[in-house]
Amino acid sequence: MVLEKTRRRRPGPSGTANTDRTQQPATSPGEPQGRTAVLTLDREQSWVVRAVRPLVGYLLVVPALAIFVTFFYIPAVMLFVLAFYHWNVFGATTFRGLGNFYTLFNQPLYWQSLLTTGYFVLVMVPLTLLVALGLALLLREGVRQARGGFARSLIFLPHVTPLIATSIIWVWIFDPQFGLANFVLTHLGLPRLGWLEDPHWAMPAVMLYTLWHSVGLYTVLFLGGLAVIPQQVVEAARVDGAKTLTMFRRVIWPLLSPTTFLVLILTTVNTMQAFGQIFALTGGATGRGGGPAYSTSTDAVLIYQTAFTYYHLSLAATMSLILFVILLVITVIQKRLSSRWVFYR
Amino acid sequence: MKNTRSSIASSEGRSGGRSSWKHSTGHLTLHGRGVAQLLIGLVFILPVYWVLVIATGHHGDAYAIPPVLVPAMQFGAIGFVLTHTNIVHYFLNSVFITTTTIVLVLVTGVLAGWGLAAYHYRGREALFMVVIGVMMLPQQALIVTQFNVMFHLGLLDTYAGLILPFGASSAAIFLFRQAFLQLPESFWDVARLEGANVFQYLWRVAVPTARPAVATVTLLTFIVSWSQFQWPLIMTSSKAVQPIELALSHYMASFSNNWRDLTSAAVIALVPVLVIFAFTQKYMVKAVVGEDRGVTE
Numbered sequence: 244m245v246l247e248k249t250r251r252r253r254p255g256p257s258g259t260a261n262t263d264r265t266q267q268p269a270t271s272p273g274e275p276q277g278r279t280a281v282l283t284l285d286r287e288q289s290w291v292v293r294a295v296r297p298l299v300g301y302l303l304v305v306p307a308l309a310i311f312v313t314f315f316y317i318p319a320v321m322l323f324v325l326a327f328y329h330w331n332v333f334g335a336t337t338f339r340g341l342g343n344f345y346t347l348f349n350q351p352l353y354w355q356s357l358l359t360t361g362y363f364v365l366v367m368v369p370l371t372l373l374v375a376l377g378l379a380l381l382l383r384e385g386v387r388q389a390r391g392g393f394a395r396s397l398i399f400l401p402h403v404t405p406l407i408a409t410s411i412i413w414v415w416i417f418d419p420q421f422g423l424a425n426f427v428l429t430h431l432g433l434p435r436l437g438w439l440e441d442p443h444w445a446m447p448a449v450m451l452y453t454l455w456h457s458v459g460l461y462t463v464l465f466l467g468g469l470a471v472i473p474q475q476v477v478e479a480a481r482v483d484g485a486k487t488l489t490m491f492r493r494v495i496w497p498l499l500s501p502t503t504f505l506v507l508i509l510t511t512v513n514t515m516q517a518f519g520q521i522f523a524l525t526g527g528a529t530g531r532g533g534g535p536a537y538s539t540s541t542d543a544v545l546i547y548q549t550a551f552t553y554y555h556l557s558l559a560a561t562m563s564l565i566l567f568v569i570l571l572v573i574t575v576i577q578k579r580l581s582s583r584w585v586f587y588r
Numbered sequence: 589m590k591n592t593r594s595s596i597a598s599s600e601g602r603s604g605g606r607s608s609w610k611h612s613t614g615h616l617t618l619h620g621r622g623v624a625q626l627l628i629g630l631v632f633i634l635p636v637y638w639v640l641v642i643a644t645g646h647h648g649d650a651y652a653i654p655p656v657l658v659p660a661m662q663f664g665a666i667g668f669v670l671t672h673t674n675i676v677h678y679f680l681n682s683v684f685i686t687t688t689t690i691v692l693v694l695v696t697g698v699l700a701g702w703g704l705a706a707y708h709y710r711g712r713e714a715l716f717m718v719v720i721g722v723m724m725l726p727q728q729a730l731i732v733t734q735f736n737v738m739f740h741l742g743l744l745d746t747y748a749g750l751i752l753p754f755g756a757s758s759a760a761i762f763l764f765r766q767a768f769l770q771l772p773e774s775f776w777d778v779a780r781l782e783g784a785n786v787f788q789y790l791w792r793v794a795v796p797t798a799r800p801a802v803a804t805v806t807l808l809t810f811i812v813s814w815s816q817f818q819w820p821l822i823m824t825s826s827k828a829v830q831p832i833e834l835a836l837s838h839y840m841a842s843f844s845n846n847w848r849d850l851t852s853a854a855v856i857a858l859v860p861v862l863v864i865f866a867f868t869q870k871y872m873v874k875a876v877v878g879e880d881r882g883v884t885e
Contacts, residue, residue: 300707
């Protein structure tokens with residue numbers, strides 16, 4: 244029945260076969276008859292068909308599975324092997340045991356990259372959280388009206404723009420002589436900064452760009468979290484005379500905690516893996532990335548440089564393995580902590 | 589539920605005045621809030637706007653102090669970039685890569701989504717976990733060994749190498765599975781009775797009813813695929829197959845301080861995103877946010 248309807252709406256390419264077939268059910272319409280027909284269909288099936296049918300389900304997943312295994316799972320497994328070998332793409336492999344780790348831990352640059360990553364993550368996570376929450380609270384009312392929805396779209400837009408295309412304008416914004424950033428600073432009576440050319444200010448510049456590019460996503464997530472807070476709870480607290488701050492601390496914040504937790508995980512994982520904007524903002528012009536004096540060489544950037552500028556794939560694989568484990572541990576710890584302070588309704 | 593209620597009731601007592609949560613953030617009047625919302629929205633859009641201002645500005649506008657605020661609408665620089673560089677070639681590369689990826693993701697997503705929704709077989713749940721688990725793998729930690737795999741498959745520097753690895757998406761499979769689970773089983777029974785095979789059923793019945801999922805997957809794949817940068821940076825070396833984002837990073841090196849030409853090139857890369865965003869903003873916001881929500885839940 245339903246199939247017939249659908250078919251009538253969008254006729255298939257083989258018109259004659261269709262009309263031929265639609266005539267058949269027309270002679271025997273009606274729900275109960277259809278049901279018995281299905282039953283006979285199942286009974287008529289041979290055991291071969293019944294045995295093979297589930298296999299079809301499995302076969303349908305195979306194309307996607309093949310892609311995932313080849314390009315994601317195999318590389319992930321290889322990581323745990325190749326980190327202990329001296330190798331290159333042509334396959335010359337000698338087992339080095341912990342040798343790669345030894346070499347790596349004796350590189351001051353590696354430790355510096357971990358510190359840089361820590362700096363980036365520890366600033367970005369709370370900053371993003373605060374700004375996103377603030378923006379969400381500001382946008383909360385009127386989001387359903389056109390005006391609020393428009394503002395939300397504008398804040399969200401940067402998140403879907405390609406990193407390199409928008410990095411270009413931000414390099415100009417951070418230009419020490421003609422850029423907008425210094426123009427604003429001088430008007431506020433503050434000293435001009437070297438931004439991307441200054442080892443101390445390159446990272447903050449990258450942070451500003453990253454905040455601009457990503458905060459819209461988290462704002463919308465918070466807006467979603469605020470929207471599902473039950474109005475009765477808020478009303479009840481209001482009747483009990485809760486003031487703004489109390490209301491936020493005792494009602495909104497606890498009820499928002501699942502969203503806060505989600506944002507926390509996403510910002511941590513995303514900032515630890517930031518690459519495109521760092522590459523483009525600090526050293527896209529040299530094709531190397533990493534900023535002045537390696538000041539923006541985070542772990543991810545250093546892995547890229549080690550593997551594809553210095554072609555030291557073994558060391559890069561070792562660094563990748565460590566990053567893999569760090570991210571795994573962080574996710575597990577955050578999951579554990581979440582059970583303690585996230586309030587799930 | 590019970591806990592919070594009682595804690596709210598006991599918290600801070602009844603000393604407060606009439607201030608309510610609704611009015612709490614609003615020392616600003618409703619009008620003032622609207623203005624504030626709009627101003628913040630404009631701050632966020634400003635850099636994108638500036639790309640247009642400088643690209644269509646007069647020569648030297650990038651060096652003006654105070655900064656130029658109004659576009660002069662001179663399209664000379666964009667014309668120059670279009671005719672004197674290979675940007676059209678890179679643009680078409682991106683179009684080709686993005687479209688092919690979207691088609692592949694839709695096909696593999698529909699097939700796997702149906703395979704995981706409609707059949708019962710041993711290990712189905714495990715298979716689903718394997719499919720979803722891909723989202724948990726940290727991309728930056730895999731890139732080195734992925735390069736190794738790509739080398740051995742002979743996929744470096746090919747279109748296939750830029751398309752195939754992204755031809756299946758966990759999010760797509762998840763969305764299609766959800767959509768197909770909503771379909772009554774009787775549909776499929778009737779279709780079989782009429783002699784339709786799986787593919788005919790998917791094409792004629794299942795996919796048309798899952799149109800929202802198709803739209804979401806298309807938008808998501810478009811955003812990710814059009815913005816692709818790190819993967820082609822590492823996996824390609826010849827200009828023949830490279831996408832536009834990578835070309836922009838080349839231009840950053842070769843045009844170094846020629847802001848007008850650089851931003852013109854950026855405009856060309858941005859236009860498809862801006863146009864599609866303008867028409868689908870609500871769906872796009874929902875699609876992207878929904879995906880990120882799905883990652884951890």
